[in-house]
Amino acid sequence: MYDPHTETLDQLRIGNLRCLQPRKGYRFSVDAMLLADFLRVERDERLIDLGSGSGILPLLCAALTAAREIVGLELQERLAQLAQRNVELNELTARIRIVQGDLKQVSHLFRAGEFDVLCSNPPYRKIGSGRRNPGTEQAIARHEIACALNDLTAAAKYLVKPGGKAFFIYLPERLSELCVALTSHRLEPKAMRCVHSHAAAPASLVLIEARRDAAPGMDVLPPLFLYDEENIYSEEAKRILRENGC
Template structure:
């Protein structure tokens, strides 16, 4: 659908109009896709992982689609989709100001300042109106707040543990932001597959495509990629497994 995002303007925090593009001493500039993609990231803080790349490859966006990425980090998912699928418009929502500013810089660095916007905000109170997007994607925190050791680096801790948000929060927001028959896609630990399937249906998100990711033929699945349709009919397609993704590279 060729429609623009609907914003609640009072909740939007604008990024710098002309951000610094050169990496600082505590940042790196990484180049992928034969130079088509340039990403500035923290040298020691939270950096994007293969999970985000797999999710970007998994979604079936069309050129006229609009997309919201919940917890965009450095902006890797919308940037990949803008480069490879030429989607109409992408919006990244990020609660951590430092990461949001990085995503904004990366949008400018890759020439997408007109097609990609980044907002600093909490996904539990998104600055978008209901039915704003054709797609909502999310590479969420995997671990419950009480599960395992929390990283002492606040940036990494928020990205990895459900400190500022939860699976229910993400699905509730995704359901609210999608247009009728819009699609939501996520990457999640395979061990929590039952959780995400049950909770998606609770928020009127019908699972439609699922793909398990295995490190190798001798190890169980580690990740699951899943796509759901808002108010969709039942019927789940199980795709062939992805193998050996531990050595995956964005490549060309």
């Protein structure tokens, strides 16, 4: 059950998933769907999502991958509880486990190298940059209030096994910072894809795959354009978002 005065129940085209979200507070965006499409998980691998919010990435990964187990780590109590309700709502308790905790304390929650794959749609902006969301829940999700970029990459290095993969979606203007933070924690960027609203627009997001203890060398993949010239979704965006039955 849900309270329609304080929550929404959204139906996703991907996997026919249902997702409860706060009417006011942190709500997922298209970023989560782009990241879920970008990451690669082999059958029987274990995956962890850092900063799960209402659980959208674990839900999408359950629908799109053959991961044996998916763990969602979320700091904020209300969102962690909501994520657990979403797991139960979609009858995915056999594959998804939600853990409430701080990624800065992962050594107290998990074993080192416990996961094959990690993903995260982390806070993009430094404190003092950009317009901060007025709600604490939104502010923590979008600004580095509870964790900084270095905290994220340190946690990723601890959690991912040697040779394991880590996938992120981030701001292009902070790409150099992300790459420095990754390599300083033995996570070598191996693939990058820029996301543009349309062909003439600068990149608004960047997708990064890193591998722990890998040799240097990164593939720059073809850009992803979300809209075509008529301001409707591109064919690839339709595929990712499952628009028009794609």
